[in-house]
Amino acid sequence: xxxxxxxxxxxxxxxxxxxxxxxxxxxxxxxxxxxxxxxxxxxxxxxxxxxxxxxxxxxxxxxxxxxxxxxxxxxxxxxxxxxxxxx
Numbered sequence: 001x002x003x004x005x006x007x008x009x010x011x012x013x014x015x016x017x018x019x020x021x022x023x024x025x026x027x028x029x030x031x032x033x034x035x036x037x038x039x040x041x042x043x044x045x046x047x048x049x050x051x052x053x054x055x056x057x058x059x060x061x062x063x064x065x066x067x068x069x070x071x072x073x074x075x076x077x078x079x080x081x082x083x084x085x086x087x
Contacts, residue, residue, distance in 0.1 A: 013056045014044035025071070036060065038072065043079040045072060 012019050019039060022031045031037065037046045037054055047057035061069050080086040 010053050012039040012042060012044055013046060013054055015039060015042035017041040019046075019054055036064070036068070036072065038075055038079070040079060041083070043076040043083070043085070045076065 010019065011017060017039065019037065022037065024031075031048045031052060033048050033050050033052065035048045036057060037048060038044070039046065045057050045060045046054040047060070049055045060072065064072065077086065
């Protein structure tokens with residue numbers, strides 16, 4: 001996987017941590033508006049907005065394809081466990 005520096009992404013809308021990097025889950029492209037982003041600090045599911053800044057993506061489980069919902073949920077759970085936020 002190739003990681004990308006995303007200087008305009010700014011900060012996670014949930015925890016406020018700097019979010020200036022992205023690693024694509026299924027390809028080698030840089031993020032584009034509408035792509036999903038998961039904060040590796042707090043596990044929040046965000047989305048890149050029109051100017052590649054992060055925006056909360058609160059209804060992701062309703063609008064994403066079922067396989068993506070499953071993958072996101074597993075990743076979020078893994079992050080929360082690693083951070084001690086889940087038992």
